[in-house]
Amino acid sequence: MIILDISQGNIEIKESGDYEIVGQTDKYNIYINCKANITLKNVDIDVTKKSTAAMILDELSDITLTFVDINNLKSADNYAGMQIEGRSSILIQGDENSTLNIYSGTSGAGIGGGYGQDLEGTVTIQNGNINIVSTREGAGIGGGSGTNGGGNLSGKLVIENGYINITPGDYGGAGIGGGCSSNLSGSVIINGGIVNCKGGEYAIGAGIGGGYDGNLSGEVVIHGGDTQAIGGEGASGIGAGVKINRGGNLSGSITINGGTVNTQGGLYKDNYGGAGIGSGYGGDLSGKLVLNGGYISAKGAGNADDIGSGSGGDITGDVSITVYNIEINPNYLYLKIGESSQITTIVTINPTINANIENYKKVQYISQNEAIATVDENGIVIGVGDGETEIIATSLFDNTKSATCNVNINGKNINLGDIDLLIKIKKDEINQDDLDSIVCYGNNPIIKQLYIDSNIKNMDIKVNIEECLEVVNATANYNYVNVYLYIKYSIALYTTKDCITDLKIYALEDVFISSNLSFCLNIAEEFDISDYKIIVNPIYTLDEKYSQKYYVFKIRGNIELEK
Structure with a gap:
């Protein structure tokens, strides 16, 4: 183990090995461009008055970063708190008694790209207590400000465990995803842990997804853990930011397989806003939304959908909610020719959802023989001719689940x-x-x-x-x-x-x-x-x-x- 003291000067690590970094500074930073195991122990770097990032991982970096006790990384304007260059990768871990605080400079991400830069590489958070703050226009984890291009989360973020508190930059960045005017075009996978993505008073990006006028064109997959994602002004909780010119759309995919997920869209003006899960104000859900399991609470702002599109947007993509069971009532129906009766269904879904999803509980009724009985979209069955047939009710959002009502039609008495x-x-x-x-x-x-x-x-x-x-x-x-x-x-x-x-x-x-x-x-x-x-x-x-x-x-x- 090589021990380095940041108070003694800039630290450059270009050779593989095991390193421990200690000390405090307001002048020096850490630069890494190799494969290495690095431990931060009571490190405090504040270079807000310098034109640099507190820690830079250049494009050849492949780092396992372990933090011990309390550690602070604060960067200057236009730089990320922990700047990830190119396709470098980092695994971050700490025990339950240790904390890592990361602050970007203006227009940089907390972890990811600086001004105009993407997060192209791979970030894996294994465990530990991590507080991430982007001070303006950048994402908490993802791209820096993209007002002049760039700023996307085009790489990969994996959260395995830990307590991660993320504050996106005011005026444009997502909690996880794109910076201002930028997209989440890569991949975000949450397997566990507690993840809080909530902006300040002037936040205008998605909790997880696109920044201001940004899209979610990549993928978000949640398998477990406890995730909270609150959208800023006009943005969705998980999905896209507000639409100004080319953003606001969920054109990629969101899949929730388990865990607890709480989302809330941001109010834009009057009674308009972003979806809890879906598109931002004025944007469309043209991609794919799959809800397979877990506990999901979603609230749209204003008249936006809880799950679907933001105000003024459309749902042109696929929304799939796993159905556990469809109960049809009655199971058997006896009618005379010309007589009618209504069948009803109770749809039980697999995830527990606290949201307005009545549209997603709809079924399609089909008669197997319309010469015997017909059925309309409301389940009204009319006897047409003598014989027996089946009315099949199939979920519109999970076509693997259906229920059957057997119908017997007799002639006139x-x-x-x-x-x-x-x-x-x-x-x-x-x-x-x-x-x-x-x-x-x-x-x-x-x-x-x-x-x-x-x-x-x-x-x-x-x-x-x-x-x-x-x-x-x-x-x-x-x-x-x-x-x-x-x-x-x-x-x-x-x-x-x-x-x-x-x-x-x-x-x-x-x-x-x-x-x-x-x-x-x-x-x-x-x-x-x-x-x-x-x-x-x-x-x-x-x-x-x-x-x-x-x-x-x-x-x-x-x-x-x-x-």
Whole structure:
């Protein structure tokens, strides 16, 4: 281990090895351009009055940086607090009792590029307590100010663990991502740790993503940890900055597989702002947003989407939320031709989401056979023809998940006869308050007599067919069936005011009806009464003025045979 004291002068490390740096200075800095293991122990570098960065990793650097106790790096204007040149790489680690504080100069990133420079290399944070501050226009981690070009996070950032508190520069930088007018075009992967990205009063970049007028054109992937990302004025929490000219868009991808993620878009003016996760004010979500797991809380500013687009923007890309289950109700539906009913769904998603995502819980209903039943976008099913089919509800945002309602459509019921009945009840037997709650019910239909007569008959007719020059003779055999039914049923009048526990029946009368029916069946088909059920459909009108002593209930309706 080579021990170097920064108070004694500039430190240049150009040869591989193990180094420990100590001391304090307001004059000197650290320059590295090789592969090395470096330990910072109680280092305090403040070169804010010099034209340089506190630490510079040149393009050949491949560094494992370990910090011990409390360490401070403060750079001058236009420089990053820890300046990463070219495609150099650094792994940063510290124990839970150690702290690394990094401050950029005006227009530089905390960790990354100086003014007009990208973060092209790779930064990996393994663990430790790290506070990162960009003082103006630069990202916390990423690019410096890109007002004249550059300033992107075009490389790679990986956070494995630790406590990382990031403050982007006022007037334009993202917490993690692009500087002012610049993009997150590279890759950000968060596997664990606690990551806070929150700007100050004048912050106008995304929490994670594009800076002011910047896009998220790369990728953000969160597998775990606890991430907080607060967007500045008009920017999204995770996504893009506010759109001024060419920015504001989420054209890349955001994938959340786990962990806890809290995001909030920034208010722009009046009731407008950036999405919690998505595009900034005026920008579009044209890329891909995938929410697979974890706990996600997202809040858009003003009328922006919590998850989607900022105010004035569109969603033209793909939004995918992993669906755990789709529950359909009912599972089975029995309808007559022309009858309709609504099916509903409950969509359970895999991530826990605290946000307005009703649009993302929508399903698409499809009938497997529209000649039997049709269904509209609201789940209204209409019987069209005899038979059985399925209505399939598929998530619009996870087409691997669906649920099925089996639909059975019968033809129109056969009318056996009409109900025409008067029932008198003494007025002193009915509480006046119960009159509005009386129900008329057709009960217990029983076939007392059944007679079936069938005969094979011949059909022999002449038919005019357009395609034929002459009249065609059509012949066929069929089973002609006559059915005689004598049915007993009951009509009940009762009140449900005290519910089933105290049901009060005011009238129960037996009624008889006979009916003759005729069927034409296929020659090999037999009529089976067990294939049918008897439906009694009574309704009533009340004549309260029939007499001083009686109420009269006029019962009307019909009795049907339903297959």
